[in-house]
Each structure stands twice: as C-alpha cells, then as structure tokens.
Amino acid sequence: MKDLLNGWGPTAAVFLPLVGAAVLLAIPKSEETLQKVVALASSLAVFFIGVALMVDFDYDKSAKMQFLVDKTWIEMINSRYIMAIDGISLPLIALTVFVVPLVIIYSWNHFPEPHNPKAFLALILILETGMVGTFVAQDLLLFFVFFELVLLPMYFMIGVFGGEQRKYASLKFFLYTAFGSALMIVSILATYFLSPKVNIDGQMLHTFSMIELSHWAGSGLAKGTAILVFGGFFMGFGIKVPMFPFHTWLPDAHTQAPTQGSVILAAVLLKLGTYGFVRIAIPILPIGAVWWAPIIGGLAVIGIIYGALGCLAQTDMKRLIAFSSVAHMGYVMLGISTLTSFGINAAIFGMVAHGLITGMLFFIAGSVKDRFHTLEIKRLGGLLLQAPRMGWLLAFSCMASLGLPGLAGFWGEFPAILSAYSPADGLNVALFRFFMVVAAIGTVFAAGYLLWLLQRVAFGEPTEEFKDEHIHDMHLTDYLAWSPMIVLIVVLGIYPNLIFKVTDGAVIQSLSHIAGH
C-alpha cells in the first residue's frame, strides 16, 4: 500500500476525477441516476485515496516532502512532473477531497437551472482535478497549469448555471484572476532565470522545482529584484484570495454562482491564493516577503474592516456571506503577513476552518433560496419556526463563523490576531500591533453582522408573504451533506492540534530563511 501510494498516490488523487468526468461524458443524457452515481463514486474514490494518504503520511516528518514523484515532463525547459505532499498541503488536500463528495451529494436533487446534471457534475470533477493538482504540484509550471485549470470549470459553472447577472459575474471572475496569473507567470519565469542552475542528471539547468527553489530562497538576489518578483506573485495570489482592493470580483461571483459553486469557491478556491503565498512566494523570496509584509498586513486589516462594513450594508443573504469571506480571508492574510510560524499555522487553520464554515453557510443559503426562492433578508424571517433544523444549523454556523471558542472558527481567527503582537524580526512591531488592534475590533463587527443576519432570518415570526406556505425542512441529502461538515467543525474546535501538529513542522521549515527563525 505504502509503496503504491508513494509512486501513484498524488497522481491518482489528481487525475481520478478527470477519469470520472470522461466516463460521465460517455453516459447518455437520459441516464441521470447513473451519471450521479458515477460522479459520486469517483469523488468518493478520490476521498479514499486522500484518506489513505493521510493514514500513510509520516506525521513526525511533516516538513519532508512525502509521496514524492519526480518525472520528466517538458524536457526542453526542464519543467518536471513533481508531485509531493507535506504538512502545509495535506490539510488543504484533505479539505478538498472531503468537500467535493458532499457537494455532489447535496446536488442530488438540487441541480441548478438549466438542468444538465451531466455537464454540471463533469465541471465539479474537473474542478477537483485542478484544486488537488494545485496543492500537490511542486513544479512552478505544473502548479501554474493547475492553478489556471481551475478557472475554466468555475467560469462555466457561474456563467451557465448562475443567477441573473451570471454573465457579468463570470467574466469578471475570469478576467480578474487571469490578470493576476499573467503577472504571476512573469514572476515564475523571472524566478527561473534568476535562480542558480541545478544538477539534473549530470546537466546544469535552470529549474522550476519549488523544492529546489525553496532551498535557494533568493540568496544573492538584489533586494529590489526580489521585491519586484514578489510583486508579480502578490498580484497572482492576492487577487485569488482575494485581498482588498482586488476583492470586487468575489461578491459578484459568489452571489451569482449556484450553491455548489459558491461552496467550492469559498471552501477551496480562495485557498489557492493563500496557499500560494505560504508555499511559493514566502519560502522562495523571503527578502521580498519582508518588504511586502507590512503592505499585506495593512491590506488584510483593511479587508477585515471593509468586509465587515460591507456585510452590514447587504440586503442579500448570499452577498453578506460573500463579504464575510473577504473579512475572514483578511485574518488569514494577517497571519501570513507576520511571517512567523505561529501566524502561518493559524492562517492554514483559518483556511480550513473558513472552508468548512463558510461552505456550510453557503449550503444553508442555497437551501433557503431553494425553499423561499429569495435571499432578500427583509423578506425572510422566522426560519426557526418554519424549518427549525435549518434554523438551528444557521445559528450554529454563524456562531462558528464569528469565532466562538470551541468551534473551528476560533482557532483560525484568534491566533492570527495574536500572532500580530510579535511579528518576525525586521518587521515594524508597532505597526503590526496596530494591525492587531484593528483586527480585534473586526471580530466585534463580525459578531455584529452575523448575529444581525441570524436575528433577521431565523428569529421572529415568518413574514406575511411566506406565513402560510409549507416550508420543507432538511432533505435526506442535506443531512448527508451537512453532518460531516458540522462534525468536523466541532472536532477541530475541540481538538485543533489535529491540524496544528501537521502543519507546524512544514511551516517552520518554510520560514527557515526569514530572520529570527
């Protein structure tokens, strides 16, 4: 088993969904049940590969690249097929392979218009390939391919299956991210040329290998160059996160996307950006990172406050949750900007927690939309009376989202704020303490808008409009899709070490070139 996983584990996890999608496309359009079964089966197969990888992962050496595969891919420019998993990528891979089957289960009877399960499920599976691929790729060019591959299915998911403004939202989403990626490819190639050549099979060649480049870590690079190259990465990843002021695509994309799209977007896609910072930008260009850290931290706290204020101004439930994502990703970015292992561990935890909690919120919003055909907050009310189980789950998710201790959200938010108290050497301590205060104030806002949302949607009497309507509480698919997420939110809240002990070693290693480590 171990040998098999060593050679093929990551590859199988990446390409199995694609195989599933290919099989799906071969099934005639009328056989809808078969299509669903095939899609679920392939996503579950990926899930089990993910579990097997987690079981076989050597947690004592989480800093080491495990299950490493290193094969020739594009010989001409020495771009290699390198896939491996370490403590930073493992939690995110786990999150991805965990969320996708749940999304497919949720879809079972909830296919968005225009009804086309075959295309829709194929898009989800292609997305999974892109997402897992991004987290396991250890070659910059391979990473870039997967990073871009994610755009295509998401573009179609929003553009074809989305709401009223879907065309505008999908185009905006695509162009924003493509702009970031275009600058990122310049930085990738600059890194390639500026780094020293390494020995590959007896030849001295430039390399795209992220492992080799992290060892190099920009030593001997002029500070100005490092800053510019980091700038390209910053644009690529910062837009994806999204950081203020590049966040404007997110509320549109989230609001217009079908429920499943929103869940995947929130749960995994946004993490591609933050993961990029942790995995690529900071370890490879630590000098650039130190220069950029105050800017990133500043934009992060602006994002926290701006996102929160944005939430308070929303009239649409889904848009509100989308803006809360901007705020939450602000905490993640704040943790990253401290360049301390404490902050980055918190950030990775925050990524997973936000993925689960916000994914859950979007699921509930989707079901509310399904029952009431509207998400306008002032037309809703009394959800607890009409659909008590859904109402309580909304309350639970809001509590988790505002960072209630004992639930997963807390461990992403609180340590991130705390880490700003003592940022890495070379960073302005006073400035980061100021950030810390602002971020702490942000939590109050967060409690404000989430409780306000809960109050207006769940409490009180149902509005005139829906008073006499029968509202169906949770379906079987809802139970199946949601309970694993709820369980995990609680488990991670009670025992956060589940993630911290995995990430810690890898994070410390990734920061080994930052002063003070």
Place this chain on the structure above:
Amino acid sequence: MLPSLLAAASGFTRPALDWHAFAPEVILVVTLVVALAVDLVAGEHNKGLVASVSGIGLLAAMIPLVTLALDDSSRVMFGGAYVVDDFALVLKGLFLVAGYLTILLSTNAIAEGDYHEGEYYLMLISSILGMTIMASSRDLISIFIALEMLSIPAYLLASWRKRSKTGIEGGMKYYLMGVFATAVMLYGMSLIYGGTGSTILTEVGASLGGSFGHTPVAALGIVFTLVGFGFKVSAVPFHNWAPDTYEGAPTPVTAFLSVASKSAGFVAILQLVFIGFGGQSDIIRPLMFILATLTMTVGNVIALRQTNIVRLFAYSSVAQAGFILAPLSVISAGNAGSREQVLSSVVLYLLVYTVVNLGAFAVIITVSRRTQSGEITSWGGLFTYAPALAVCMGVFLFSLGGIPPAAGWFAKVLLFKAVLSAGTTGAYAMGVIMAVNSVISLAYYLGLMRTMFMDDVPDGDVTPVKTPVPLFAAVGLTVVATMVLGIVPGLAADLAKGATFAFLPGR
C-alpha cells in the same frame, strides 16, 4: 541576337541540383500540373476531384520532408541562396499542413458558394509552393521571388467572391497595400545590396559586421526591409488591410491568410533577423519593441469592439502577430542562449497558432453554413444545439488566450520565457506588456464563449448543425492536436527547438 547571347553565356555552367532537397517543391509543381489537367477534363459537377488531387499532392509532398529530416545533413544550393536545413524542413511541414487543412476547410464552402472552383485550388497550391520556397530562401532575391509567388495567388484568392463589393474591395486593398509594402522592401534590399555587394544572407551578415553596418544607410535598409514584411504579418501600423480583406475574402481563404501567409512573413523576418541582420540587433530591438507593443495593444483593443466574427478573428490575428514579434524585441547579438530561445519560441508559437487558428476557422465555417451570418450574435446558444462544436471552439479560444491545458499556454509561456531570458529592463517591461495584453485578449475570447454557452439561441431555432466530413476531419484533427500538445508540450517543443539555421554568418 541569339548567337551573341549564347556566346556571352558560354561561361555558364549548370548549377548542381539536389533533387532530393527539391522533392517537396517538385511534387507541388507536379500536383499543380495534374490538378490543372483534372480541372480541364472534369465536368462542372466533378470539380471536387481537383480538391482531392490537391490534398493528396500536399500530403505526398510531406514524404520527402521526412526522408530529408532522417538524412540529417543540411543541403545547400545555388551558392547558399537556397538551403534545406532543419528550420526549412519544420516550416515547410507547417505550410503543407496548413495547406492541407485549408483544403479540408474549402471543399464544401467553395463547392456550395458561387465560386470558380477548379482554379481556386490551383491558386492555393501555387501560394503554398511559394511558401515552401520561402522557408529555404537564404538570399534577398530568392526571398523576394518566394514572396511574390505566395502573394500574387493570395491577392487573387482574397477577391475570389464573385460580384461581391466587399470581396473586391478587400482584395484590392490587400493588393495595393501589398505592392506598396513590396516596393518599400525592395528599396531597403537595394540599399543593403548597395552597401554589402551581396544578396546572400550569410554574406550580407558578414559585411554588415564591418564598417558599412554602422552607417545610417544600412539602418535604413534594414528597417525598410523588415517593414515590408511587417505588412505581411499585419503588424500595426501596416495592418489596415487585414480586417477588410479577411471579411471580404471567402472564409477558408481568410483562414489561410491569417495562418500560412502570416507564417511565411515571419519566416522571412526570422531569416533576415537571424542570418542577414544578425549583428545589427541594436537597430532591430527598438524597431521590434515598438512594432510588437503597438501590434498587440491596438489589435487587442480594437478586437474588443467587434461584432462580426471574422473581423474579430482578424484583429485577434493582428494581436497574435504582436505576441510573436515580442521576443524579437529582446534579441541581442552577443547573447547566443537568448537568441536560441527566441528562435525556438517563435517557431513553436507559429506551429501551435497554425493548428489552433485553422481549427477555429473550421468551426466558424461549419457554423456559418447553418446560420448564414457572420454576426457574433448569431452564435448565441450554440452549446444547446451543437455542444461538440461549441466545446471544440472553446478549446481553440482558450488555446488562443493561453489558458492551460489547451496547447496555447505552453507556446505563450515559451514566448514569455524567451523575452525574459534576456534579463534586461526592456525585457521585463515587454513581459508586463505581454501579460496585460493576454488579459485583454481573454476579454473578447471569453465574450465569444459567453455567446456560445450562456446566451439564448437568437431565433429559437435549434436544428442541429450538419458537419460535412472534410470539416469534421479538420475540427477533429486540430482539436486533438491542441489538447495533446497542451498536455505533452514536449512533442512540438522539441520540433521547434530542432528548427535551427544551419548556416549563420561567421560560423
């Protein structure tokens, strides 16, 4: 009169001819003759035979390319004026493939439209013949002859649409602008010849390395010569002919012009820049920087506003030409490593662009057979009634936009890499300009995607699109090639890397 001429020519000895090296061209000439004969005897309803003969001839011409490639030695004729090296072989292959695909694209469109059918293929073959000659020409005069051979049939083809004002206007524009550009180019060549005393590119390159190379006359000659080809590749500001010509010409001809004719222009530019003017990179760099930046930006920005699909592709092909010119803006005489990357990246981009753009045009022709319209709005909801065609078009559009996993991404990355390999400030500036432009180009490629996948069918008519066999073959071949080259880019990349010039000045 005659005897005196013969007496004067007594010193003439017949140059040694290497028939093997000439085989592709000879096969094309034979094809031309056979096709002409078939056209004469075939009845009005059997003109399809001419198409078949031409297609078979083009395929047959590829056989000697393979044997020549296996042979592995570069062949030189006419004192260096005609060279069959790896570069020539790869590019000849490109022209033959493009020609064959164009024939697949043409068969139905030309037979169904109001066109002279037999002559059409004769023109096409002669133009391709000119292109294969261009790939081997290493002499100012043979470059000129090749250019005329490929251009004159193209002028005719551009106005092939009978009794159509736009067609004739487009053809006329193309012709007049082409002749003007040729005149400028010839003037440049004459200046070069005057200063260097030779037309052979390697010798020109060697003499330009001397004192003449630093004179303003030499600079003028170089700029004029290159500008002449700037017209051929529709570089801004010499692009004005492209949209009208593309719109007016029969669509298969447009496909041919946007791919093969453009590549031929690039082949000439590469030969001049790398062999003839190799040492004069100080003049070429700024010229190409300006041309590339203008071409990319203007092409992209105007493309955003197009409502006609062929015009959209016209401006897209202008913008793509800008991308291909970009690496030439960092070329430097001293940096051999960077020069190598520039050459191979341009060749690879040409290869990929040929396949992808012809594929896109194959879809355009298939769809417009049904919609009878060139307006982009008529493409609304294509996915609902022709999902396979819509997905194929999507692959081509993403490839043109450089989104993985379609082939274009790697070609584009290599262009970026070639640019950045120079490591100068200008190179990084060009990199950022290219990055911004790739995003602008995505805007209109995605606009078309949106129409196909997200808009409603304009008149609610959802009868499926009929795809005739030749078009089906063209779309199928190109879409498979696009995906395979995107996932295993090494296949084409190795070919492009091997496409090197055998003889450079001073070697």
